[in-house]
Amino acid sequence: MRKLLFLLCLFPFFLKAQKPPNVIIFFADDLRASALGCYGNSYVKTPTIDSLAAHGMRFTNTYIQGSHHGALCAPSRAMLLTGKSYHRIKDKMAGHETIAKRLKDRGYKTYMTGKWHNEKQVVAESFSKARNVMFGGMSDHYQVYCQDLLPDGNFTDIEYKGFSTDIFGQTMMDFIDEHPKDKPFFMYLPFTAPHDPRSPLPEYAKMYNPAGMPLPPNFMPSHPFYFGHSMEVRDENLAPYPRTPEVMRAQWAEYAGLITHMDETIGKVIAKLNAENLTENTLIIFLSDNGLAMGSHGLIGKQSAYEHCMNVPMIFSGPGIPQGAESDAFLYTLDILPTITDKLGIEKPDDLDGVSFEASFRHTETSYRESIFTSYMNHQRAIRVGDFKLIRYPYIDKTVLFNLKEDPFELNDLSNRPGSANKISELMTEMRNQQEKFGDKAPLVVEETVSEDWDYRTIDRKPDQWQPQEVIDKYFKD
Template sequence: MRNNLNLFLVLFGLFNSVEIVAQTSKPNILFIFADDLRADALGCYGNSYVKTPTLDSLARAGTLFSNAYIVGGHHGAVCAPSRAMLMSGQSFFRVKDKLNGVHTLPIHLRQLGYTTFMTGKWHNEPEALAAGFDEAQNVLLGGMANHFEVAVRDLQPGGSFTQAVKKGFSTDIFTQSALDFLEKQSEAEHFFAYVPYSVPHDPRSPLPEYLKLYDEKSAPLPPNFMPLHPFSFGNSMGIRDELLAPFPRTPEIIRAQTAEYYALITHLDRSVARLIQKLRDKGLDRQTLIVFTADNGLALGSHGLLGKQSVYEHSMRVPLIVAGAGIPENKRSDAFAYLLDLFPTLCSYAGLELPTHIDGKNLLPIILGKQKSVRTHVLTAYMDFQRSVRDSRYKLIRYPAIDSTLLFDLRKDPHELKNLAENPRYQQKIIELTAHMQQEQQKLGDHLPLTAAQLMPKTWDYRTIVRKPDQWQPKEIVEKYFKE
């Protein structure tokens, strides 16, 4: 408890009673990005079981967005288009997951005088990384890896990369690289440090010292746990993420994987504490904006699913915390935000020229209490099989390939369990939200018809799916979850 209190006092001291740095000089930006982190897997988002004292303190020292979303993705590796949208400020309907030749956030900041640095996961073409960053150390070029044997590379002058070398645990490698960079900085410089971790993405194989913090037999199940998803979305239900546990899902296995997931999150939380402490040690705390968010959520037993390939809240909603000079403390905003809004928001905070021709909107007026919202509806999407739109209360999900609609009252039913679509009382709400869905599709460049020309079966049989581990799962995970 004393350590948690000390951390909060440090954070409070970092950010309390300070004018926005951009008024006098360019602020530093430390951008910390998690991988597959659902919003409700943090204490500050209402999870009383997981241990995240650093991020909880960061939220108290800054502003937390309770309704931050990704737009979605056009293939199963949702993290790739999500990261492309973050870096470009554009929807994936325009950039997909490719960034080569795109004017990105690091390119923009670099052109305006920032030193740009990254360490961690990069899933959007190595050429785009080289174009945006002055320095990149211990980079994972790809979507995932065995955390104990992550193969990393360094950016070389001229834009090439060193040969991949397998080192230690991913979280520790990336943290130490960021610490080394921060150690070299001075108060006279201004930097953008991008630290995209590869946790808590699977393999769910945490270090033993973190796993022992959780009981694999008593970790809580999600409120919307189901053994199987009740219908097919129209696409295969056997995508890679869904193979990480047997069908039907059992409470025992979901509890065990949840404990592993939380252990990875706590390791990440303690690593963020080390980065914050380094800022303080270097005297960089009062001139550095800290952003913490994630590329997408994860089901992990919710609705009978494991992955992020759905438009349910657990997959599309992400944490978003902003803390730094001039940012209101202990503030929670329920305004809708997309990850792609962070490009213009960071530029506005730093007093820099805003990018043009992007989909993102500036969230700074919301943060400063000058504006309540920048959008009234949020559209999320997955491939050609799922679309959703929500307002401040209701959420409509449309499945074009099976010609099916769901409607949820998120105020009364935040876990999306009671479908109201067949209730005659809500038909006008469905018509209204369908119109908004089409409007948001147009804004983001999405041209998918809401009913497919050729319909697919709504039923599915888990017994037809063959489970095989992918190449990144360590031996102990294979033994634990793939042996019959």
């Protein structure tokens, strides 16, 4: 009898130990991997994210697949949440199950706050609560437009609130306070930082002296050739031509301020988890929707197939994740959904393009695919196999080849070097294979091509509606 009573006393502890893990996804906006300390940056302060990497697993070859339009964030979010390639679903999630919906249907409370650049009805289907949601691609950080999910699936009228990072972080902490302690949760916080406008709060702007900000090793005054599609995409208007070191250092200081503010906010959310004794049973995932050029190759935005646009940071930390581990496996962000379901022991959908890399946490697998295929609109296609990467520009009939091990900044085109023809042929064959695999119909050769020459002096730079006056005065005045 005493033994039975002892076991009955232990039963609540067994239940607690077997409670399914909570999951939080922190999703940065326009954050290039090389802007984080744990990815080698020595001047941008990111202690919280660096700590997640030190206590978890950092992935160095994670990619988005690309986009069919200039707002890469929209298809990127759809791929993350559905596990499907944008070549199949574009940026539309309606009719496709999200990871939040799958967990909600299996007993999880699901929460989101932040940027949602996709269909509204998917929020209502996927989340138990959604508050301070920004439906759109960007906003003035100081006056973010927010809506809340109502019980009937509709949304409140738009309210303009305070600084985006603070609003979203506080909302996440409120969710933690409100959450019933007997149920697991899934929380999704897609920030609007460090997306422009590059207008950090004054205390974060003061952290970085523009004169001391280093430029990317592949900084250029302008891109050396025309892509075959408009060079006037909105992002490229954010700095004057030619790009100057002074202007780009100033923008890097502002970019860094936004990043550090986001990092501190993530730290506050984690501190709230600690205070509620939730950290040990919470899987934390950090990643970005895409990278950003910030002067690399003479570009400002993310509308290219270069590494600084398509390669993104990704970190897993929490129960069952090895500490201080690193993986160079070729992964896509659309692999996260099947990985989470495998980690939680939940069956995954059978119509995914993503593959689970959950075995990496048990050190039993190091490779999941042999190549990485990325693209932008119909005008750029790239394939990476091992250290070699090929980019094809069909509308200017141009092919470039890089060895990323020897040339990580993609500065030395090997396509005309003796002996490169076989490597180009091999990579082009793999590119076609990947196009067929993911349903990409874009041509790699077109009948009518245009010149690769271009003149940036013909571009008429105009600010978008979200740029505050101080940014306009600083970067748009002659």
